[in-house]
Amino acid sequence: MSWIPIVLGPGEGEKLLFKTGLMTFKASSAMTGDQFMIAETELPPGVSVPPHSHPEAEVFYILRGVFEFLVGDMEQPHVCTEGAIVCVPPYVMHSFQNCLDSSGKILGMMLPGGGSGLEGFFRQIGVPVRPGDEQPNMNQPADQLLQDIAQRRLSIS
Numbered sequence: 001m002s003w004i005p006i007v008l009g010p011g012e013g014e015k016l017l018f019k020t021g022l023m024t025f026k027a028s029s030a031m032t033g034d035q036f037m038i039a040e041t042e043l044p045p046g047v048s049v050p051p052h053s054h055p056e057a058e059v060f061y062i063l064r065g066v067f068e069f070l071v072g073d074m075e076q077p078h079v080c081t082e083g084a085i086v087c088v089p090p091y092v093m094h095s096f097q098n099c100l101d102s103s104g105k106i107l108g109m110m111l112p113g114g115g116s117g118l119e120g121f122f123r124q125i126g127v128p129v130r131p132g133d134e135q136p137n138m139n140q141p142a143d144q145l146l147q148d149i150a151q152r153r154l155s156i157s
Helices: 118-125 142-156
Strands: 014-018 021-027 037-043 048-052 057-064 066-071 073-081 085-088 094-098 104-111 127-129
Touching: 014 118, 014 142, 057 066, 057 073, 066 085, 066 104, 085 094, 127 142
Parallel strands: none
Antiparallel strands: 014 021, 014 127, 021 037, 037 104, 048 094, 057 085, 057 104, 066 073, 066 094
């Protein structure tokens, strides 16, 4: 598979709603010949991603908000604000949480890409948000987001 040139403006890209946020693919694995994936993810207030690890390396760049990351040493929190970067090597345990009462936004990159890895997992559990669909309110609590996902799944089937 070949790598294609990619030029996307603000808000553009394939959108996917999943249990911890709204992901906008800026460069999917399919676009990069499975070399990497880049996505902008907006996370609701207080939402957390539980401790996990995977074979892909992950890079997080904080675009908006305050996030607490645990990486490797799961007892040592790192508070990260706009402009901070967190690099997680493959197979290293990590988790993070939006610390504010409003949504936050992260630009994430996974290396390597590949539809059978973490990107494939997001696509499997997520619900597409197509152009023209009502955009979810990302300032709502995460449990409301789960209800929104369930309703979108019903409308797809």
